[in-house]
Amino acid sequence: MxxxxxxxxxxxxxxxxxxxxxxxxxxxxxxxxxxxxxxxAPSYAAEALKVAASKKGSPYKYGAAGPKRFDCSGLTLYSYKRAGKSLPRTAAQQYNKTLHIAASKRQQGDLVFFHSGRSVYHVGIYAGKGKIWHSPKTGAVVRLEKIWTKSVWYGRVR
Structure with a gap:
């Protein structure tokens, strides 16, 4: 019901x-x-989403986990750490640590994992309405962007 x-x-x-x-x-x-x-969404997920959004415009730097520069998994690690949850360092490790959920069950603050076959190569934080906060690549900045592919998996931080 x-x-x-x-x-x-x-x-x-x-x-x-x-x-x-x-x-x-x-x-x-x-x-x-x-x-x-x-x-x-759990309060820590909402807080992690807020933290990620507050980093809008921060430059991408490979291997960086904040507070001023981030790579993709560095942003998710930093955001969840500030919300009181710990995550491993890489996108693939983070995927393995989360509760895997269907797209129909996704909520704001869940992690969105981009994959090619069985290999996870990118992660962002679901912001709702098909968008994520992420740090995409060299030369780019943390930004809100529409999910551009169907090759994604969702994970919930516990």
Whole structure:
């Protein structure tokens, strides 16, 4: 049952007073249209996304992990470290450390891994609406960009 259907269903079956009692005893009651706790990105993911966005314009430098220059995995490592989570150094290592999720389950703050065959070669932080924050390549800067390929996997930092 979706969160949108939960409240009206409970109201029709139990009456308003009973629903309020159920909410007090059983946990959180959601307003119609509200996201459930399972659908909301964890606070550390939201914080990591904020950190990455705050680095907009920072130059790319191979092997750099901040605070002023970044490569792709350096940006994700730095952003999550500032949010209180540790990640390994490279994009492939980060992929192996995350909970792998389907594209349909992705949330803001999840990591987006670009791959060729079975080899991960790039990583960014999902910003929503098909976009990522990333540090793309030499001569470029940290930026928000549309995901340009279908050859991506998603991972959630735990």
């Amino acid at each position: 979706s969160a949108q259907n939960t409240v009206p269903s409970l109201l029709s079956r139990a009456g308003t007073a009973s629903v309020l009692t159920l909410a007090a005893v059983g946990g959180t009651m959601l307003a119609p249209g509200a996201a459930s706790e399972a659908q909301a």
